[in-house]
Amino acid sequence: MENSDDTEAGDRSSGSGQATSIHDVARMAGVSIASVSRALNSGTGSVSSATREKVFAAAKALNYRPNQVGRALRSQMTNTFALINSNIQNNFYAAVAWELERCLAAEKAALLVYTSNEEPETQDRCIEDLRARRVSGVFFLCAVDSPGLEVLIGNDPVVFINRRLEACPGFSFVGIDDFAAARAQVRSGVRRHLRDIAIIHGPTTSDTSARRLRGMLDAAKDAGVEVPQSMIHEARLSMESGYDCAGPILDHGAVDAVFCGNDQIAYGVYRRCLERGVRVPDDLRIYGFDDNPMNEWLAPWLNTVRVPHIDLARVAFEQMQVLLSSGEKREVILPYELIQRA
Amino acid sequence: MENSDDTEAGDRSSGSGQATSIHDVARMAGVSIASVSRALNSGTGSVSSATREKVFAAAKALNYRPNQVGRALRSQMTNTFALINSNIQNNFYAAVAWELERCLAAEKAALLVYTSNEEPETQDRCIEDLRARRVSGVFFLCAVDSPGLEVLIGNDPVVFINRRLEACPGFSFVGIDDFAAARAQVRSGVRRHLRDIAIIHGPTTSDTSARRLRGMLDAAKDAGVEVPQSMIHEARLSMESGYDCAGPILDHGAVDAVFCGNDQIAYGVYRRCLERGVRVPDDLRIYGFDDNPMNEWLAPWLNTVRVPHIDLARVAFEQMQVLLSSGEKREVILPYELIQRA
DNA sequence: ATCAGAACTGTAAACGTTTCCACAAGTCAA
DNA sequence: TTGACTTGTGGAAACGTTTACAGTTCTGAT
Structure with missing residues (x-):
């Protein structure tokens, strides 16, 4: 009765297999x-203090x-919430997942993680x-149409992160203004007198990639910089694909800068x-997109657009709370930041 | 009756809130x-084909x-299974988590992801x-004692990945022979005539870090290379901590190589x-541990020990299956590989 | 002393499954 | 025809909770 300090005394569950239930x-x-x-759920009903x-x-x-x-x-x-991300290999997404898990843990919720591989x-x-599994809500970190x-x-309550579903506008979304960011990035490059530029954009089936591409092209046109068709390549959002596309571009010779659809x-x-022995950034500037948290440590040669990944997760979490309580769907556009490292 | 091509015809669940149950x-x-x-769970009982x-x-x-x-x-x-990892920021762990999720998905199981932050x-x-939440089993990707x-x-069924719990031997574990790997790595460095070496090891409260440290020191002693106390530093397993420890080491001047407890x-x-303007690898060789999958792309200057992360996940998954069916606990030691990039 | 209301408590139903059990009907051998 | 066995079926219990409802006790005002 009084031996509350004898911690494990009554824990008949340890090793016995059956966990203790409310009946016990x-x-x-x-x-x-x-x-x-x-008594345990203090919210409902009334209980005497003795009980x-x-x-x-x-x-x-x-x-x-x-x-x-x-x-x-x-x-x-x-x-329980689910996060479907397209590619957990991408450290940027992992960072978002991590923060999301933190937010949920604070509410005693848990996160099921799935990978769609696009x-x-x-x-x-x-x-x-x-x-x-009747999850309470679903987060998409770059959804594909299906x-x-x-x-x-x-x-079900769904929040899209970083990539809209083009087919279905009006759903909860958190991201940046990809068109404006891409345009600003290319403009900044042009201002540095990089005029022979190449573009390796992501799949245009991705709304985000499409917007980034449009922004790049828009800035180039505005600046009077012509980007020949042969210098515009579509890649998957992977390192391998970037590697593949870089071949023909470097073959071409005269190129000052490559603007990429994402950091990968x-x-x-x-x-x-x-x-190839091409020196970066001396011979060629490389521009990415997202700002993978590792860049700061491993990629001092990379210029990129910082997408605020922590805020992305936090706002997505808030969006979900709003969605669950009021059902209201919103688009939240966060500020981006141009990161010029080289 | 026959209109099975009219796909959404009977799906009264869409939008109506209540999902359809077995009673419906x-x-x-x-x-x-x-x-x-x-009828649905073909395993149990017998049903007429008409039914x-x-x-x-x-x-x-x-x-x-x-x-x-x-x-x-x-x-x-x-x-449903749980994965507790110490630091999802580490891409190496993310890769393990990814493969684990793949294995589980094949069995129609799902993965709850948690982060302990050590x-x-x-x-x-x-x-x-x-x-x-009554998960069916738990994977630890670098557990801490608690x-x-x-x-x-x-x-509960628990499988430890990459780090043993020193206090509790005899539990299911998958990893490499950290002592041997670390020893081999330092020996390979010494063979390259790197003799002024520094060590930045992980927390010795981690069994894995402790083994790696012992392996390094053992190889140095064997080779007759003396490592002064001032060149041995304990770091947390993070980039920031590595950065901090590197300061005093570089101050010291004469140093050929730094052996680190992990890639971070x-x-x-x-x-x-x-x-500091120290050229890597010309002025200094850096040795890591784990071989983060990004290295191949971003860190051509890094020598490291490749821990087979895909196999790590697959074997952990198998261990879990064994644990669930027979209760048998095993230690599986996978082969490592020395990666010399620079 | 009576009664209204508040405060508390227990019984039982419900959530959506799986599976034990009993029963009905069919099959087959004696 | 009977009995034994197989096959198929539905009722009901169980898993561990929360909560509506009804019942009991208590309080305080009339």
């Missing part, structure tokens, strides 16, 4: 399970933790799974330059 | 929920997906949460060198 607590406290529930104390004592002695599965079934609320079928398998997604957004592509270009 | 299917098929369950067809038709028409929460409550099996209290909060962990390993530390050292 009720029995030990000599009250009904309803009272236990009421509350008995329940607390029993719960502590038994080391009771409510079974979230039972709770979820009853309350129809799993308090493949609609894989994404649909993820969606299938997360719907069966049949399952269309159904999902009709039924830029890394691929960098490696190709190294292999 | 039973009603539509004109059978009991027990029969629906039996099976009716159930399949109804399930398809209603777009029924079993509620995993109900199923978990009944079967006491969530088919803090025992944070780790215990994660453990608390995942236990309440009270909650001691309880966890007594009750090495990145910090690299940046400090850049700022």
Whole structure:
């Protein structure tokens, strides 16, 4: 009774297999399970202080933790969220995921992580799974269009991060003004007298990549800089693909700068330059996009656009809270920052 | 009846809020929920083919997906796993997490991701949460010692990846022979006539870091290379900490090579060198540990030990399966590879 | 002393499954 | 025809919660 300092005394769960349930607590406290529930969830119903104390004592002695599965079934609320990201290899996305997990943990929510690999079928398998698990909400870190997604957004709270779904405007979204950022970046390059430029953009099926491309082209046209078709390449958002596209561009010879659809592509270009003996930044400037947190340490040669990844996650989290409470959908555009390292 | 091509026809769930349950299917098929369950879970009980067809038709028409929460409550099996990693910022860990997710997805299991930040209290909060959620098993990607962990390993299936828990030997573990790898690495450096060496090791509270340090010191002694105390520093496993430790070492002057406890530390050292005008690898060789997948693209100056991260995840997954079926705990030591880039 | 209302408590239903059990109907051998 | 066994089926219990509801006790005002 008084030996609350004897911590493990009543923990019959350790090793015994069966975890302790609300019934065990009720029995030990000599009250009904309803009272236990009421005492523990301070919100609902009223409990006498005597009961509350008995329940607390029993719960502590038994080391009771409510079974979230039972709770979820009853309350129809799993308090579990899903994050589908297109490519967890990208450190930038990992950083967003990390912050998102922090935000959720503060609310005692948990995060299921899925990877779509930019493949609609894989994404649909993820969606299938997360719907069966009745998650409370879904975050997309760069969604692709897929049949399952269309159904999902009709039924469940969804927040898009960093990439809109072009087919479905008006959904909750957090990102930057990619068009303006890309335009500003190229303009800044032109102002540095880089005039023979190449562009390796991401897939135009991605709304974000498409906007970035338009911004780049717009700035070039404005500045009277002509970018020949042969210097514009479409890549997947990977280092390998950047590497591949860099080949023909370097073959071409006269090129001052390469503007890439994201940092991953830029890394691929960098490696190709190294292999070719092209000095970066002396012979060639490389511009990326996103500002992967590693850049500061590993890529002093990289100019890029900083997308505020921490804020991206925090705002996405807030968006989700808004969505859950009021159902209101919003687009939030965060400020970007031009990072000129070389 | 025959309009199975009219896909969304019967999906009354879209937008209506309430998802369809087994009762809906039973009603539509004109059978009991027990029969629906039996028909859908082909394993248990026997069903007539007539019933099976009716159930399949109804399930398809209603777009029924079993509620995993109900199923978990009944079967006491969530088919959800947790991964606690110490630092998702580290790309190496992210890569392991990614592969683990792939393995689990193939088994229709899902992965809850938590981050401990190497803090025992944070780790215990994660453990608390995942236990309440009744996960089927837990993967640790670099665990720290904590009270909650001691309880966890007594009750739940746990696989340790990359770092043992020194206090509790005999648990399922996947990793490399850190002592041997570190020794081989230093020996290879000595063979290149690097004799003025510095060491920045990880926290010796980490079993892995401790083994690596011992391996380094052992090889140095063997080779007759003396490493003065002032050239041995303990860092946290972060870039910032590597950066900090590099300062005094570079101040010291005569140093050929720095051996680091992991790649993150090495990145910090690299940046400090850049700022100091120390040329890498011409003036100084840097050795890391893990071989972050980005290295190939961004760190051609880095020598390191490749820990097979894909295999790490796959074997961890297998270990978990073994643990769940037979309860057998094993240590699996994977081969490492010395990567000499510069 | 009576009664209204507040405060507290327990019973039971519900959430969506799986599975035990009992029962019905069919098959087959004696 | 009977009995034994197989096959298929539905009812009901169980998993661990929360909460509506009804019942009991207590308080305080009439």
